[in-house]
Amino acid sequence: MDSLVTFCLRMGDTTLILGQQTAAWCGHAPVLEEDIAFANMGLDLIGQTQLWYEIAAEAEGRGRTPDDLAFFRTERQFLNAQLVERPNTDFAHALMRQYLFDAWHLPMQEALCESGHEAIRDLARKSVKEVRYHINRSRDLIVRLGDGSDESRAKMQAALDALWPYAADLMATDAVEETLAAQGVLPDLARVRRAFEAETAATMARATLDIPANGHARTGGRTGIHTETMGYILAEMQQVPRSYPDARW
Amino acid sequence: MYAQLVETGAAETSEKDREFQEKIDRGVRIEANDWMPEGYRKTLIRQISQHAHSEIVGQLPEGNWITRAPSLQRKAILLAKVQDEAGHGLYLYCAAETLGISRDEMTAQLLSGKAKYSSIFNYPTLTWADIGAVGWLVDGAAIMNQVPLQRCSYGPYSRAMIRVCKEESFHQRQGFDIMRQLCQGTDDQKAMAQDALNRWWWPSLMMFGPSDKDSVHSEQSMKWGIKQNTNDELRQKFVDQTVPQAEWLGLTVPDPDLAWNEAKGGYDFGEPDWSEFYEVLKGNGPCNRDRLAARNKAWDDGAWYRDGLIAHAEKQQTIAAE
């Protein structure tokens, strides 16, 4: 597959699966205000997905629509980072997943604002404003709940321990990114990794949380290797369109 | 409706009560700290909190389909809509709080099963078409009830309703839009739409509550300007508005007694099964237990989060004070 298409799917699949997981909280969050705030993030993520899929579909040139890409690809064809498919175990996991994603997403979007690819640059300039708010909010909550009660600290630490190994998958790169970097479509991604490390180190220190030290990292999502939760997410998400493949909604 | 069978208690007739009634009759809005009869306060707390609970529980049947919405745009629209319900619950809880009850107290009443909420949300959403039917019928019925509440005598409630009505205007349309797409789609989709209408029609009519001749509290509520129309008036209006829409969609309203009555300029229609309505109110609808279990789980699972943020805020206050 074309490098540009692959990269756009990696981005769009990641925002879609996180949006899907985030949206599931609406009606079930710890407090009404959070129901509303979390849904706002979900809406932004679904909106960003549309934009990534439009670029991917156009670059692919096979006449597929964003909905085709979302609802008619299989698990092995989804290229999202594994982090975002990790389950909604509890709200601490949901928040930590969001924060770790934001800590990568913001420097990524900032870097993409300088992309040599016009559509990607436009997308990034629109999205980056949303993403700045997301991390502002998720970072605040990580700090408050880490440095909150004993129980909230324990919950956040458990979530960090569970999710930290998957953060590496956000930053996993291969020939796709190298090709695009050589073409000026992608910026230097080492910069994004350094920003992620600085952001998370500072925030976890303020939150009195310990980043797991064993260096264990899980990757594979970018080439369609997922965790066992992924199949269920897609089964749920794709069920209706796949049951009525000729229908329009 | 969203607040069904609200008790009013007996009215007193002291001098202050008479002055209060005059104020209402003159169309003066009552504000939070104004003197008001205890019955008025209690009735409002019951009505507004029931209304708020209905919004909150109402998130569940539609939220059930957010993760399964069949297109990216439908997913976003549904998420935005269910989010709005949370917002409406929030505005209404705040309006009730001005009357001297806390949101936590109201939440406790909901979670224990003591407080009522609209019967409609105890029915299951079984197919995607149900999301269309709920938006079209349930939100349609709700708007019909809520528009007059913008003129309610209690200021904070009336202002909350103005905001709710403004936001809710897209809800019914998105439901109708789902139905329209289904009815113009494949045979399977059309069958799905008809099936949803069959299941949601009667529960929607029941939303307006039983006939006013059986409702002991309506009269007092209307005198107090808390209720503007009778249940039967609103139900008639709903039927008159909705039947032509169903015809436009090419769907059949599941009521053999439905017929246009030229003399009254409205439809005659059948009587809902009120025994079912009372069973649902008693907690024996198809989803009552599931709905309360879901709300209880969200509240219990979220305790550490609410407490953790308070703990942090208190730590910060201590640091600032030192």
Add this chain to the structure above:
Amino acid sequence: MSKEWPLWEIFIRGQHGLSHRHVGSLHAPDAEMALKNARDVYTRRNEGMSIWVVESAKITAFDPDTAEQNFAAPKSKVYRHPSFFEIPDDVGAM
């Protein structure tokens, strides 16, 4: 039983040049979170460009029973309004 988050009153400036206006309330553990919650709850439809939050308990107000004594006096000062004065038409605009 846990402690309930305090209630905050929310004021929003809808557009450049307008005052902040009371739009409603919400709960939040502290002022910063109140601002963020207000952004999420009260500007979902692009309603604002600036937000103030004030803890509800910190608001001071007159007792409504004293409304007569507080607000009756100016009612007789009709000369404070321009319509009190009659200016002949041929004087021109004023």
